Amino acid sequence: MEKYRLPMVPGPVSVPQQILDAAVVNYGSADLEKEYIDLYKATEKALQKIMRTRNSVVIQTGEGMLALWGALKSCLQPGDKVLALSTGLFGYGIGEMAESLGCEVRTVGFSFDESITDFETVERAIREFCPKMITMVQSETPSGTLNPVGRIGDLKEKYNVPLLYVDAVSGLGGSVVETDKWHVDLCLGASQKCLSAPANMAFLSVSERAWEIIEETGYVGYDALMPFREAVRNRYFPYTPYWHGTAQLYAACCLILDEGLTRVINRHEKVAAYCRERALQMGLTLFPAADAILSPTVTALYVPKGVSWKKLDAALREEGLVVGGNYGCLAGKVFRIGHMGAQADMQLVKEAMDVLEKTVLDF
Structure with missing residues (x-):
């Protein structure tokens, strides 16, 4: 090429050379090696700082769409109501993903060149539709726009919506993301954007309310979140972790945190x-x-x-x-x-x- x-x-x-060089020579099963458990925990802690959250962070092997799909399938069941706030290709796409799972989806759509500004319409939709989950994109990459997640988070709290799902893949690490302050239950990220690592790791923060719903849903699959809740404590991951990718992700986080x-x-x-x-x-x-x-x-x-x-x-x-x-x-x-x-x-x-x-x- x-x-x-x-x-x-x-x-x-x-990808900077120092991140490429961070790939380690792993040996044996990561589940059984203290070095990997320590690396996973250190990476989670670093991501929590970048995401501004005290919630646990799940780190998965795969491109960012793995986290987007896994969060939906782990929390939703057929018939659940999902309010999709959409200002671009990914915002509308997430709504379509929820529809494919059999959910009842209502879309509050805006033009691709807009940010969410009509909060009265959003609030009315929340009040009338009573969704289980609100979905939105923080940084809509194809459009070059940001959305005010904090304003939606306030509405989510006002109407006691169980879950706020936010795709922050292209904004995290390069723009302001306040996961806890914005009341985000599922904040989704990936390695290949602002973190400048290879496109092989997905991650997301999971609130306690989200964990409760994940347990109730009981989804089982490669992208399921539930096995990660006790993975570190039990030293047992649902599939073989990608040691190299986790090491590179950690190095990427350190570059950001070292700079500030x-x-x-x-x-x-x-x-x-x-x-x-x-x-x-x-x-x-x-x-x-x-x-x-x-x-x-x-x-x-x-x-x-x-x-x-x-x-x-x-x-x-x-x-x-x-x-x-x-x-x-x-x-x-x-x-x-x-x-x-x-x-x-x-x-x-x-x-x-x-x-x-x-x-x-x-x-």
Whole structure:
């Protein structure tokens, strides 16, 4: 595979060598080795700090969708009511996932270029529908937007909704996430975005209320959460843990915590502001609407008029810059610059924007 000198995709992001080097030579079954148990516990503690939670954190072997599916299947049964708050591809997709499990899903939908702002409509839906679970996305990667999870968490508490499920995969470690303060029961993350580790580990925080519901549901499967509740204490995991991946995930967490989470978030916000300023100066148009909350981890831009995405992408790659295309209704219309994790680097972003400007002007 060709190597590009300016990787600016919105995940999986480029992995620093020190994280790659963190992979350990494991031996035997991790369940039986004290070293792995210690590593798992240390990784959980580090993730709790990044997620701002005292809830337990489950660490699974697999890409982020494993946690998204596992949390739904471990908590929901056919006929359960799910209120899906949707502002983009992933928000609507989570609702569809719940429907596939036989749940009764009501979607409060917004345009893909918006953030959730109509709280009266959301509150009315909660009051009338009485859901068991509310689902939402904190950072909608294809759209480059953030959603105000805290406002929804307050409504969840006001109406005693049992579960708030939040996909924070592309925001965690690069934007403010306050799991406990926002009353999030299931906060979902993955290794390959702001944590800059390989795309092989999923994780999520689980509240005590969520654990009670998980036990009541009794779901059994590879992605089931229940076996993890006592896995460390019993030294018995439901499947062979990925020792290398856990070690790399821990190293990724340490990089963030050593720099300081607040500083890391500020770095993401700074490069995001610079990226957008440069994009506007060269005549490009932001995809999110004027009143949307912009994500500090990814910038979504309209493909310039008169240029196909295929030609723009090819021209950028010739210059060593690779950015992200898009999906569904945004495919071919909106592209994305991923300034997250190791790519939230001002010098890297400056070089990338220089290439983008030159390429756009050449068209």
